[in-house]
Amino acid sequence: MKRLFTESYINGLLLKNRFIRAATWEGLATPEGAVTPKLIDRMVSLAKGGIGLIISSHSYISKEGQGTPWQIGIYEDNLIDGLKDLTTEVHNNGGKIISQLAHAGQYAETKLTKQPALSVSYVPDSHDSSFKVVSKADITRIVFSYAAAAERAKAAGFDGIELHSGHGYFLSQFLSPAYNQRKDEYGGSIQNRVRIHCEILQAVRKAVGLEYPLFIKMNCADFIDNGLDIEDSLQAARIFNEMGVNAIEVSGGIIRTGKLAPSRPGINSKEKEAYFKEYAKKIKAAVNIPVILVGGIKTLDTAINIIDEEIADYISMSRALIREPDLINRWEKGDQNKAKCKFDNLCFNPGFEGNGVYCITQEIENKRLSAIQVKSNYS
Numbered sequence: 001m002k003r004l005f006t007e008s009y010i011n012g013l014l015l016k017n018r019f020i021r022a023a024t025w026e027g028l029a030t031p032e033g034a035v036t037p038k039l040i041d042r043m044v045s046l047a048k049g050g051i052g053l054i055i056s057s058h059s060y061i062s063k064e065g066q067g068t069p070w071q072i073g074i075y076e077d078n079l080i081d082g083l084k085d086l087t088t089e090v091h092n093n094g095g096k097i098i099s100q101l102a103h104a105g106q107y108a109e110t111k112l113t114k115q116p117a118l119s120v121s122y123v124p125d126s127h128d129s130s131f132k133v134v135s136k137a138d139i140t141r142i143v144f145s146y147a148a149a150a151e152r153a154k155a156a157g158f159d160g161i162e163l164h165s166g167h168g169y170f171l172s173q174f175l176s177p178a179y180n181q182r183k184d185e186y187g188g189s190i191q192n193r194v195r196i197h198c199e200i201l202q203a204v205r206k207a208v209g210l211e212y213p214l215f216i217k218m219n220c221a222d223f224i225d226n227g228l229d230i231e232d233s234l235q236a237a238r239i240f241n242e243m244g245v246n247a248i249e250v251s252g253g254i255i256r257t258g259k260l261a262p263s264r265p266g267i268n269s270k271e272k273e274a275y276f277k278e279y280a281k282k283i284k285a286a287v288n289i290p291v292i293l294v295g296g297i298k299t300l301d302t303a304i305n306i307i308d309e310e311i312a313d314y315i316s317m318s319r320a321l322i323r324e325p326d327l328i329n330r331w332e333k334g335d336q337n338k339a340k341c342k343f344d345n346l347c348f349n350p351g352f353e354g355n356g357v358y359c360i361t362q363e364i365e366n367k368r369l370s371a372i373q374v375k376s377n378y379s
């Protein structure tokens with residue numbers, strides 16, 4: 001327990017505890033991706049709630065890479081001022097925040113982007129929208145867009161950046177043999193499938209310098225036929241380590257594939273918690289940089305075990321903090337009851353309806369409670 005609440009550094013970034021808010025799309029930006037007061041309030045509530053570090057929602061680095069509605073954008077300079085307001089408020093409230101840089105690739109929301117989605121290669125039956133297979137010129141442009149977005153993040157006052165290479169989005173598609181069937185130098189062996197990552201890492205480092213914290217979120221495995229497996233993800237992790245990445249967040253699964261997707265439902269027992277922990281342990285043994293574990297962490301006991309048994313160095317949480325942004329303060333102050341999140345994934349729904357992601361289950365429970373109270377007032 002004590003180790004969870006001691007300070008540590010990741011490439012010079014001071015974290016007051018071992019808890020990280022995993023990147024979580026809030027659906028609270030403007031249609032153009034600009035920061036709104038509601039989004040700032042949401043981040044401030046997390047900062048006040050005691051989390052050591054916030055990872056922003058996936059933020060699209062170029063217009064065709066938008067993956068969700070009302071998603072944060074970081075694709076042009078006029079978005080920097082709003083992002084600066086956000087980082088300033090987080091810092092004023094004792095928090096730290098890094099920006100998650102993302103491109104949705106094949107999973108881009110083409111109704112919003114009004115452009116074909118960019119695919120790593122053509123894979124029969126995996127396309128449900130219009131798409132274009134990326135050319136070498138597209139890859140060069142996207143590498144540049146990552147570097148430019150990283151520079152914007154730094155200018156906006158973010159404490160670092162995280163490249164999103166998980167869940168079936170663009171970079172994860174390159175790693176995955178199920179999506180990446182390219183015959184050129186970007187496909188085939190794992191060394192080829194990480195080539196775009198290496199190019200991005202080089203370009204980003206050049207843009208932000210060696211001192212700037214740079215994380216990567218990656219799948220330990222895709223859990224689909226012919227998907228990325230742990231042997232290849234271990235090799236990729238070693239390469240990221242050698243390329244100067246400062247921390248690896250271990251996730252897994254592909255969005256829209258059901259039970260084994262990144263946000264697994266029904267975490268209602270200790271055994272179901274921390275569902276990527278065996279993989280994280282292997283990745284931690286393969287690298288000499290901090291490993292962050294995400295996925296189904298619900299109890300303080302599990303968090304303590306992960307750190308004490310050296311499965312990972314940091315605990316990352318998304319859904320539990322949607323319901324309880326102050327969960328970490330609660331645990332630190334001695335109320336060690338499990339997170340109230342039911343892991344039912346209903347929180348996504350209001351986000352897609354334009355009302356921002358929030359815990360509907362809590363709302364229903366509160367309504368029931370007040371109905372009971374109203375009845376009892378009349379009894």
Ligand SMILES: Cc1cc2nc3c(=O)[nH]c(=O)nc-3n(C[C@H](O)[C@H](O)[C@H](O)COP(=O)(O)O)c2cc1C
Pocket residue numbers: 022023024025026056057058100164166217251262263264294295296297316317318319320347348357
């Ligand atoms: C509403 C919602 C939005 C999410 N948005 C992102 C995102 O923007 N980027 C990302 O890497 N993962 C995203 N995730 C996945 C989480 O970061 C995390 O990997 C996953 O939910 C498992 O962690 P948990 O069990 O603590 O929720 C999202 C999850 C939820 C529930």
